[in-house]
Amino acid sequence: MGQYIVRRLLQAIPLLFMTSLVIFILLQSAGDPLATMGGRVPPRAEDRERLRRQLGLDQPMLTQYVYWLIGNDWVMIDRDGDGEGETPGTRRGVLRGDFGQSIVTRQPALQIIVDRLPNTLILMLSAEILVISLALVVGVISAIRQYSLLDNILTGFSFIAFSMPIFLVAFILMYIFAVKTREWGLPYFPTAGMFDPAEGRTIAQVVWHMVLPITTLALIGVAGYSRFIRSNMLEVINSDYIRTARAKGLQERTILYVHAFKNASLPLVTLIGLDLPFLLGGAIVTEKIFAWPGMGRLFIDHLERLDYAVLMGILMMITAAVVLFQLITDLLYTWLDPRIRYN
Amino acid sequence: MATATSQPIKIASIEANHKTRTPLQMAITRFARHRAAMMGFVLMMAVFLYIIIGSFIFTEKDANFNDTSIRLMPPSAEHPFGTDRVGRDIMARTIYGGQISLIIGALAVIVEVTLGTALGAIAGYYGGIIDSLLMRFTEAMLSIPSLLLLLVMAKFFSGQIPDVHLFGRTFSGSVVVIIFILGLTSWMTLARIVRSTVLSLKEQDFIHAARALGATNSRIIIAHILPNSLASIIVAGTLGVAGAILSEAYISFLGLGVQAPTASWGNILTEAQEFQIIKDAPWYWFFPGMLILLTVLSINFVGDGLRDALDPRSDKKV
Numbered sequence: 001m002g003q004y005i006v007r008r009l010l011q012a013i014p015l016l017f018m019t020s021l022v023i024f025i026l027l028q029s030a031g032d033p034l035a036t037m038g039g040r041v042p043p044r045a046e047d048r049e050r051l052r053r054q055l056g057l058d059q060p061m062l063t064q065y066v067y068w069l070i071g072n073d074w075v076m077i078d079r080d081g082d083g084e085g086e087t088p089g090t091r092r093g094v095l096r097g098d099f100g101q102s103i104v105t106r107q108p109a110l111q112i113i114v115d116r117l118p119n120t121l122i123l124m125l126s127a128e129i130l131v132i133s134l135a136l137v138v139g140v141i142s143a144i145r146q147y148s149l150l151d152n153i154l155t156g157f158s159f160i161a162f163s164m165p166i167f168l169v170a171f172i173l174m175y176i177f178a179v180k181t182r183e184w185g186l187p188y189f190p191t192a193g194m195f196d197p198a199e200g201r202t203i204a205q206v207v208w209h210m211v212l213p214i215t216t217l218a219l220i221g222v223a224g225y226s227r228f229i230r231s232n233m234l235e236v237i238n239s240d241y242i243r244t245a246r247a248k249g250l251q252e253r254t255i256l257y258v259h260a261f262k263n264a265s266l267p268l269v270t271l272i273g274l275d276l277p278f279l280l281g282g283a284i285v286t287e288k289i290f291a292w293p294g295m296g297r298l299f300i301d302h303l304e305r306l307d308y309a310v311l312m313g314i315l316m317m318i319t320a321a322v323v324l325f326q327l328i329t330d331l332l333y334t335w336l337d338p339r340i341r342y343n
Numbered sequence: 344m345a346t347a348t349s350q351p352i353k354i355a356s357i358e359a360n361h362k363t364r365t366p367l368q369m370a371i372t373r374f375a376r377h378r379a380a381m382m383g384f385v386l387m388m389a390v391f392l393y394i395i396i397g398s399f400i401f402t403e404k405d406a407n408f409n410d411t412s413i414r415l416m417p418p419s420a421e422h423p424f425g426t427d428r429v430g431r432d433i434m435a436r437t438i439y440g441g442q443i444s445l446i447i448g449a450l451a452v453i454v455e456v457t458l459g460t461a462l463g464a465i466a467g468y469y470g471g472i473i474d475s476l477l478m479r480f481t482e483a484m485l486s487i488p489s490l491l492l493l494l495v496m497a498k499f500f501s502g503q504i505p506d507v508h509l510f511g512r513t514f515s516g517s518v519v520v521i522i523f524i525l526g527l528t529s530w531m532t533l534a535r536i537v538r539s540t541v542l543s544l545k546e547q548d549f550i551h552a553a554r555a556l557g558a559t560n561s562r563i564i565i566a567h568i569l570p571n572s573l574a575s576i577i578v579a580g581t582l583g584v585a586g587a588i589l590s591e592a593y594i595s596f597l598g599l600g601v602q603a604p605t606a607s608w609g610n611i612l613t614e615a616q617e618f619q620i621i622k623d624a625p626w627y628w629f630f631p632g633m634l635i636l637l638t639v640l641s642i643n644f645v646g647d648g649l650r651d652a653l654d655p656r657s658d659k660k661v
Binding site for chain 1 (some may be wrong): 379479480482483485486487488490491492494495496498499501585589592593596597599612615616618621622625628629632633635636639640643644
C-alpha cells in the first residue's frame with residue numbers, strides 16, 4: 001500500500017510539471033500584461049522598458065518559467081538595462097512556496113488566493129452538501145418507484161434542469177425571489193455580494209446572501225447527481241443478493257436502505273471525490289452574476305489583466321488538488337470495497 | 344422426396360412473414376418508439392425551422408440595426424421579443440445568434456470527435472509507450488477545470504484571427520477561435536471511450552484475420568475497428584453538441600467568447616446581466632435563455648434516445 005501511494009505521487013510530478021509548463025506558455029503569450037497597466041494613460045515607452053525589466057518580463061519565456069518554478073535568488077538581475085546583472089533576485093519559486101507577486105496589487109499571489117479561498121469554500125461546500133443530500137433523496141425515490149408517475153416527473157425535471165444554462169436559472173430566481181417578491185411586499189433575497197456593508201459580515205448576513213447562489217448551483221447539480229444515483233440504485237436492486245435478501249424474508253425497508261443503498265452509494269464516493277477539488281475553482285458564472293467575491297471571480301478579473309502569478313497559482317492549486325483527491329478516492333474505495341486491491 | 348421439395352418453400356414462407364431487418368432499420372424503429380427521443384427530435388426541428396425561416400424574414404442588417412429611440416421596449420407586435428438596450432430587435436438577434444451558436448456547437452464537435460477518435464484509437468491500438476504518453480496527456484487535460492482552461496485559451500487566441508467572409512456575410516474571427524478551443528478542450532472523454540472499445544476489439548479474431556490478409560494498421564483501424572465503435576462515437580458526439588452550445592454560451596456570457604457585432608445566444612445575455620435589466624427588461628434575457636434551454640434539452644433527449652436505439656442489447660419492450 002505504501003509503495004502504491006509513493007508510486008502514484010511520483011507519477012503526479014511529470015503531470016503537474018507538464019500542465020504548469022503548458023499553462024505558463026499559454027498565459028505568457030496571451031498578451032502584454034503592461035498594456036492594461038496605468039489605467040487610461042498608457043505608460044511612456046521608457047517607463048514600459050523599466051517596468052518590464054523590474055517585473056522580469058524582458059526574459060525569455062523559458063527563463064521566466066524557471067524563475068517561477070525555482071526562483072531567481074541565485075542569479076543577478078539586470079534592472080538598469082545596461083546588459084549586466086547587478087541586483088540579486090528575490091523570488092524563491094513555487095517549489096519553495098513563493099507563487100510570485102501579483103502585477104495588479106503587488107501583493108504575494110498566494111496571499112490573494114488564500115484570502116479568497118474561504119469565500120468560495122463556504123459557497124461551494126454548502127451547495128455540494130445540499131446537492132448530495134437532495135440528489136440522494138430524489139435518486140433513491142425514483143429508483144424504488146421506477147417508471148411511476150413520480151419517477152417520470154422527477155426524471156423530466158432533472159432533464160430540464162440538466163439542460164439549463166446556469167445564468168438562466170440565476171436570472172429566473174433573481175426575477176422571482178428578489179424582484180417580484182419585493183413588488184408583492186414579501187421578503188426578498190439579496191442578489192449581490194456576501195453581506196450588506198451596513199450590517200457587517202455576520203453569519204446571518206452571509207447565509208442570507210448565499211440563498212440565491214446556492215439554490216442556483218443546487219438546481220443544476222441535483223439534476224446530474226440524482227440521475228447517477230438512480231441508475232446505480234437500479235443496478236443494485238436487480239442484483240442477486242437483493243433477491244436473496246427478499247427470499248429470506250427481510251423487510252423491504254431493510255433491504256432497500258441497508259443492503260441496497262450501501263452498495264449503490266459506493267460509486268457516489270468516486271464521483272464526489274473527483275468533483276470536490278474542482279469546487280476550489282468556484283463557480284465562475286454564478287459568482288459573477290451574484291457578485292460573490294470568490295475564486296471564480298478572482299480568476300476572471302485577473303485574467304483580464306493577465307496577472308499570471310495569480311492565475312498560475314489558482315490553476316496549479318486546483319490541478320494538485322485533483323491529483324491528490326484522485327489518490328484519496330482510490331484509497332478510500334479499497335477500504336469501502338474490499339474486493340478491490342491495488343498492487 | 345416430397346419432404347425434400349417442400350423444404351425451400353417453407354423457408355421462403357418464413358422469410359415472407361418475418362422480414363429481416365437491417366441493424367439500421369431496427370435502430371430507427373427503436374428510436375421512433377422512444378417517446379422522449381421523438382419529442383426531442385421534434386423540438387430540435389422546431390428550433391432549426393425557427394432560425395432558418397427567421398433568416399428569410401429578417402436580414403442580418405435588421406439584427407444589427409440599432410435605433411436608440413426604442414431602447415428596452417417590451418414585446419410588441421412589431422418586436423415580438425422586445426428590443427435590447429441599443430434598440431435592436433431581440434427576435435432577429437436570437438435568429439442570427441442561434442445560427443452562430445448552432446454552427447459553433449456542430450463544428451466544435453467535429454473537432455472534438457476527430458481529435459478524440461484519432462487519439463483514442465491510436466492509444467488503444469498501438470498500446471505500450473504511445474498509449475501511456477497519450478493517456479497521461481489526457482489525464483493532464485482532465486485535471487484542469489475545463490471552463491478555466493477555455494477562458495485562458497480564449498484569451499490566448501483573442502484578436503489573433505481576422506474576420507471571416509463567407510456566403511456574403513462577415514463572421515467575427517472569434518467564432519473560429521471558439522470552435523477551435525471548444526474542440527481542443529473537450530476530446531478527452533471521447534478519447535477514453537474509443538480507446539476502451541479499441542482495446543477490447545483488437546484481440547478479436549476478425550482483426551487477426553484482417554492482419555493475416557495483409558491489411559495495414561491504418562486500414563484495420565479505419566475499416567474494421569472504428570465502425571464497431573461508431574455507436575458510442577455518435578452518442579458522445581450528439582451529447583457533445585449540447586455541451587458545446589452551453590460552453591459557448593458561458594464564455595460568451597463572460598465576455599471572452601463571440602465578439603460583437605456578431606450575435607450568439609450567449610453574448611446577447613452578456614449585455615442582459617445588469618440587475619436593472621434583469622429587473623425591468625425580463626424579455627431581454629428570457630427569450631435567448633429559453634432558446635438555449637430548448638436546444639440543449641432537445642439534443643440531450645435525442646442523444647439519450649440514440650444511446651438506447653444504437654445498443655443492440657436494448658431491444659426490450661419500450
